[in-house]
Amino acid sequence: MKISTSLMLGDCKEELKGVKGNSVDLIFTSPPYADSRKNTYGGLHPDEYVGWFEPISKELQLN
Numbered sequence: 545m546k547i548s549t550s551l552m553l554g555d556c557k558e559e560l561k562g563v564k565g566n567s568v569d570l571i572f573t574s575p576p577y578a579d580s581r582k583n584t585y586g587g588l589h590p591d592e593y594v595g596w597f598e599p600i601s602k603e604l605q606l607n
Contacts, residue, residue: 557603561603
């Protein structure tokens with residue numbers, strides 16, 4: 545069995561499009577800071593987080 549490691553840097557909404565399906569064993573993300581880190585994450589209000597994260601989570605499930 546060949547084991548490989550890859551680190552991707554970029555916006556996950558774009559980077560996940562290039563990942564081959566059923567090729568990922570572990571996904572590590574930063575926690576949902578929502579509007580507590582406005583300068584870093586754009587100030588997303590906590591009530592909007594689920595709607596923002598849902599398309600990303602669908603991509604994660606495909607990989």
